[in-house]
Amino acid sequence: MKRFFKWLGAILLGLSLLIGSFVAHEWYAEKPLSFRIFLDRTLIKFSLETPEMLTSLGILDSVGITAHNGQLDDLSLTHDKEKNHYIGQVVQVLNSYDNSNLDEQEQLTKEVAQYWLSQMIADPELHYHDYPVNQLFGVQNNFPTFMETRHQVKDEQGALYYIARLEAVELKFNQLLEGLEFRENKGIIPPKFVIKRVLDEMRGFVETPAHENILYTSLEQRVMALEDISAERKARLLNDAKNKITQSVYPAYTVLIDYFVALNIKATDTVGFWSLPNGDKAYKRALEIYTTTDMEPDEIHRLGLSEVTRIKAQMLSILQSQGYDTSAGFSKAMEALKADPQHYYEDSDEGRAQILADYKDIVDEIDAGLSKVFNVRTDVPIEVVRIPEFKEQTSPSAYYQQASMDGSRPGRFSVNLYDIKATPKYGMRTLAYHEGIPGHHFQLSIAQELEGMPMIRRMSPFSSYSEGWALYTEQLAWELGFQDEPLDNLGRLQAEIFRAVRLVVDTGIHAKQWTREQAITYMLENTGKAYSDVVAEVERYIVNPAQACSYKVGMIKILALREKAKTALGDKFELAEFHDAVLKNGAVPLTILEKIIDNYIAEKSE
Structure with missing residues (x-):
């Protein structure tokens, strides 16, 4: 992880401490002089709007910035609109960097970023063709999984942030409900079996006594393992958590349950996207x-x-x-x-x-x-x-x-x-x-x-x-x-x-x-x-x-590219080097991966 901390220090701490007015310019300028700083700045600004992702990555915790661990992501339609607007601005700036001023890796980075970001904002009329509450990866079951597997409780503050997030569920689920109603009005309604699955799951979740719920037992296990706080303080923290589950979490889930009970009347057994408005295009x-x-x-x-x-x-x-x-x-x-x-x-x-x-x-x-x-x-x-x-x-x-x-x-x-x-x-x-x-x-x-x-x-x-x-x-x-x-x-x-x-x-x-x-x-x-x-x-x-x-x-594409490299290079082909070319550029679209392998073949052929 040393490389990561070098990057983190250069970007987060360096922006405020190292180069003074130049760094300030690079942070606030519409188009930074440094292409690399523009990209990292974009990711930082985007990440700062998604506290759950910040928790998952652990980017800021290592430098003592932890307040995001007490917050949940904003699911409101307004936030979605603002995010898409910001990404559109980023794409415009990204396109303005002249390839002649970028080295080979920077040009590849630009191409990857253009593909990724442009896909995120393409066809805005189709952005809500999805089911945010579903039996597999829905918001309702991702929340307890996130709290158990991603939220860290290494000290009392971590427990307090955990409890704050339990309270924040009501706001997050209200925002979720806003999006669900928006989809409903557009005719984006999940099939009946999905509604049955999530209703069964959520009813079982809220019918579990608070002290037996995974949100409580997961916190209890970690709080009891803390060595630097008293037994009395641990008991108060766990009691607060139990109250939040009863007073905030369960009511939030109950609102969703009531919504899906009503929505089930409109749902059908048809399961394909073809049946939705603009479904074929989506x-x-x-x-x-x-x-x-x-x-x-x-x-x-x-x-x-x-x-x-x-x-x-x-x-x-x-x-x-x-x-x-x-x-x-x-x-x-x-x-x-x-x-x-x-x-x-x-x-x-x-x-x-x-x-x-x-x-x-x-x-x-x-x-x-x-x-x-x-x-x-x-x-x-x-x-x-x-x-x-x-x-x-x-x-x-x-x-x-x-x-x-x-x-x-x-x-x-x-x-x-x-x-x-x-x-x-x-x-x-x-x-x-x-x-x-x-x-x-x-x-x-x-x-x-x-x-x-x-x-x-x-x-x-x-x-x-x-x-x-x-x-x-x-x-x-x-x-x-x-x-x-x-x-x-x-x-x-x-x-x-x-x-x-x-x-x-x-x-x-x-x-x-x-x-x-x-x-x-x-x-x-x-x-x-x-x-x-x-x-x-x-x-x-x-x-x-x-x-x-x-x-x-x-x-199929990776195998085809491997065969292409084998055929072109003959005795010069080495499997480890092919794997290097595939892995050492990070995840890329398949069209760009083909260019990477073509470059590898050309360089190896010289």
């Missing part, structure tokens, strides 16, 4: 954002069908070699595999604890064996944890949460242990490689530590790159011999066909008018995944259109 825009391509829904649908056919043939071959009867077809063979108890852990607390321990061993093993194919590495630690039980039923099989930039919180590979049959042993290696090393944890941690890069490059959020990379590493691990058991390779192929099926299902739902049931049936027939897993996934695509398409599109 879905096309979502595909552009997530895949960073101009691929049409039909093109992506056909690609998915083709990949499903290819991968299924390889899986059938492995199943047959392992003694499973494939004469009745793929689905029956996978059912037989799923029904075999030897592939599962004991359905108990002990069994679930062993799953977490084995995941950690898998991650540690591959981390120790990557030196030949990666020059760039990271020392950021990773931990394997269980997804909070209150949200397991509606969560995916796993996800990754990035480490804080100040080093106070490691990266987190979170695993869903609700249904033990959703964690077959033969699929664990692939999942650990995707979420952990050399997948998300590896790539995101390296991006955080890129020396000399402006922060906008270290934090760029291009899903086709990051998810494409994680899926690419699943195949890479197999190529390196980490999935040498046939069933481990079957697990890899099952994960890959899962992503190919996503191309079919996502476009099917949002462009081809598939029902939720059609999507579930197709995914069950073509993946061999547990029913609970499939339902959660399909319902994810419904509330987050196009994101699921980014995985396979990104993987």
Whole structure:
């Protein structure tokens, strides 16, 4: 983290202390003389408006600036309008920097920033085509998760900020309600199943006694561990928290519950974006954002069908070699595999604890064996944890949460242990490689530590790159011999066909008018995944259109670029150097990644 502190000191402290009037000019000028200062200043100003992001990053805490930890993000329509106006001004200034005055990396940074920021403000009439309250990543379930996993309680002040945030929920949810009503008036209403899911979740949340709620128990555990305050003071803090949960948090959730009970009358069972006003256009825009391509829904649908056919043939071959009867077809063979108890852990607390321990061993093993194919590495630690039980039923099989930039919180590979049959042993290696090393944890941690890069490059959020990379590493691990058991390779192929099926299902739902049931049936027939897993996934695509398409599109592009480099360079090709070119520039749109690899090929060819 030393590089981060160098950057932080140069930007935050330096702005006020080092260069006097010049720095003041650079901070307040419409167009700073320094392109780098303009970019970092933009990110700082944007971050200062999002206290939850500041808490997650840990940027200001290390220099003693902590007041944001007692605040929540502003969700008001006015704030949205102001934010978009500010981004529009930033884009204008960004475009005014002449490329002839920028070095090669600065030109690349400009191109990445232009793409990212312009996408954020494009098509303003479509900005509210989403469901902010949903069963997967809604505001209502993100809040307790954020408080448990992101909000730090290292001293009494941290506890006081925690309590302040409990009180601030009422304002945040009132702002949220304003946006929900705005969407309702535009005809952007979630499907009935989404409303049922969130109502069940929120009712269970508020019916839990305050002292048993995750917001209380999470704080209690951390407060009781503090050594520098008295038992009496701890008791008062926890009592204050309990009162805030009862008097502020639960009433805020109750208002949302009442709203969705009323909204359910207007909702339908139709699940695709095609049914919304301007829905086709909104879905096309979502595909552009997530895949960073101009691929049409039909093109992506056909690609998915083709990949499903290819991968299924390889899986059938492995199943047959392992003694499973494939004469009745793929689905029956996978059912037989799923029904075999030897592939599962004991359905108990002990069994679930062993799953977490084995995941950690898998991650540690591959981390120790990557030196030949990666020059760039990271020392950021990773931990394997269980997804909070209150949200397991509606969560995916796993996800990754990035480490804080100040080093106070490691990266987190979170695993869903609700249904033990959703964690077959033969699929664990692939999942650990995707979420952990050399997948998300590896790539995101390296991006955080890129020396000399402006922060906008270290934090760029291009899903086709990051998810494409994680899926690419699943195949890479197999190529390196980490999935040498046939069933481990079957697990890899099952994960890959899962992503190919996503191309079919996502476009099917949002462009081809598939029902939720059609999507579930197709995914069950073509993946061999547990029913609970499939339902959660399909319902994810419904509330987050196009994101699921980014995985396979990104993987295919990275593999194509690797093959392009191999063909062009011949004996000069080195896999570690190719990985350097991909990783050492941070996340970028796929079109820009191709330029980066073309430059790598040209330089290596000289």
